[in-house]
Amino acid sequence: MLNFDYQNPTRIVFGQGSTAKLARMVPQRARVLVLYGGGSVRSNGTLADVLDALKQNGQRYVAEFAGIEPNPTFETLMKAVQQVRQEQIDFLLAVGGGSVIDGTKFVAAAARLQDHEDPWSILETHGRVVQAAMPFGAVLTLPATGSEMNAGGVVTRAATQDKLSFSSRLLYPQFSVLDPVRTYSLPERQVANGVVDAFVHTMEQYLTYPVDARVQDRWAEGILRTLVEIGPDAVHKTDDYDTRANLVWSATMALNGLIGAGVPQDWATHMIGHELTALHGIDHGRTLAIVLPAVMQVRREAKRAKLLQYADRVWDIREGSEEERIDAAIAKTRAFFESLGVPTRLADYQLGAEAIDPIIAALDKHEMTQLGEKQDITLEISREILQAAL
Numbered sequence: 571m572l573n574f575d576y577q578n579p580t581r582i583v584f585g586q587g588s589t590a591k592l593a594r595m596v597p598q599r600a601r602v603l604v605l606y607g608g609g610s611v612r613s614n615g616t617l618a619d620v621l622d623a624l625k626q627n628g629q630r631y632v633a634e635f636a637g638i639e640p641n642p643t644f645e646t647l648m649k650a651v652q653q654v655r656q657e658q659i660d661f662l663l664a665v666g667g668g669s670v671i672d673g674t675k676f677v678a679a680a681a682r683l684q685d686h687e688d689p690w691s692i693l694e695t696h697g698r699v700v701q702a703a704m705p706f707g708a709v710l711t712l713p714a715t716g717s718e719m720n721a722g723g724v725v726t727r728a729a730t731q732d733k734l735s736f737s738s739r740l741l742y743p744q745f746s747v748l749d750p751v752r753t754y755s756l757p758e759r760q761v762a763n764g765v766v767d768a769f770v771h772t773m774e775q776y777l778t779y780p781v782d783a784r785v786q787d788r789w790a791e792g793i794l795r796t797l798v799e800i801g802p803d804a805v806h807k808t809d810d811y812d813t814r815a816n817l818v819w820s821a822t823m824a825l826n827g828l829i830g831a832g833v834p835q836d837w838a839t840h841m842i843g844h845e846l847t848a849l850h851g852i853d854h855g856r857t858l859a860i861v862l863p864a865v866m867q868v869r870r871e872a873k874r875a876k877l878l879q880y881a882d883r884v885w886d887i888r889e890g891s892e893e894e895r896i897d898a899a900i901a902k903t904r905a906f907f908e909s910l911g912v913p914t915r916l917a918d919y920q921l922g923a924e925a926i927d928p929i930i931a932a933l934d935k936h937e938m939t940q941l942g943e944k945q946d947i948t949l950e951i952s953r954e955i956l957q958a959a960l
Contacts, residue, residue, distance in 0.1 A: 668715025
């Protein structure tokens with residue numbers, strides 16, 4: 571097992587009816603800005619419940635900021651930063667999925683920059699310039715990214731199609747409310763994307779090379795097997811509380827740092843996927859379903875030991891040669907995504923070989939030229955991965 575330094579300060583309040591407990595978590599004298607995305611939190615009653623809980627808390631000032639996109643943009647978030655400064659906001663509350671929470675993290679950091687500092691530098695440096703951040707909490711409505719219990723995010727600059735990640739230990743939510751009932755009104759597409767996102771988050775930290783981290787491996791395999799078991803029901807049974815509860819907790823556990831402590835991590839699938847979203851507008855979860863099977867195929871030698879372990883422990887594949895077992899594990903992974911209604915080929919999005927060069931150019935622009943757990947995925951290997959995904 572590798573050395574690690576792990577701390578997660580986020581308080582999790584889990585279960586049906588937990589939104590009402592906001593009254594005990596938001597400082598009573600705080601000037602609060604509630605940030606959210608589209609109209610779904612209004613139509614399903616979540617926003618009303620949040621505002622009622624704050625009212626019960628006796629909040630002296632509550633403002634709203636709507637319109638954070640599914641892939642939050644720098645341009646929109648800077649409007650929220652302006653509102654924070656104009657209205658002297660001192661506590662942020664994200665109500666939504668990973669994009670809203672990611673966006674709120676950016677606002678929390680950008681609002682504390684000095685006037686001479688460029689907010690885009692938060693993204694250009696992947697969070698290294700963050701020296702202070704506003705306190706914030708979250709009410710989760712879409713299980714997928716794990717942003718509710720980690721310190722990272724992804725933001726896109728619409729003007730330049732740059733989609734960049736950032737993180738800082740100052741950007742953990744103080745608390746996150748996880749009520750599985752809040753997910754009942756989600757469209758099937760969003761739930762399916764969330765299952766894939768949680769699955770691939772786990773794989774990025776698991777499918778690398780062995781370091782005898784037995785606890786982390788078993789945790790990761792447990793999350794993967796749970797997602798395989800509940801995935802179809804999570805998508806098609808909208809009001810199955812137990813299924814949704816397990817999905818919510820799986821997605822949170824997939825990226826709160828526990829399974830990634832003391833193990834090598836990959837993230838090539840995500841970096842390539844980000845460019846697909848930025849250039850072609852494909853849902854984040856769907857880009858992962860396109861890229862991961864291709865990464866598994868192209869990197870089968872570098873990942874051989876863990877691929878065989880994955881085949882055995884997640885898919886119960888124990889017969890045949892090593893090559894046959896690896897082939898079967900990759901096929902099972904692709905079939906699982908397809909069973910959720912998530913396509914796994916670039917061709918499914920009317921993209922062919924002509925799309926590869928611009929993606930490679932974007933990776934080069936963003937200095938994503940040494941990806942993977944050993945930083946040995948060059949631009950040429952990224953090209954091979956994209957060709958395998960056609």
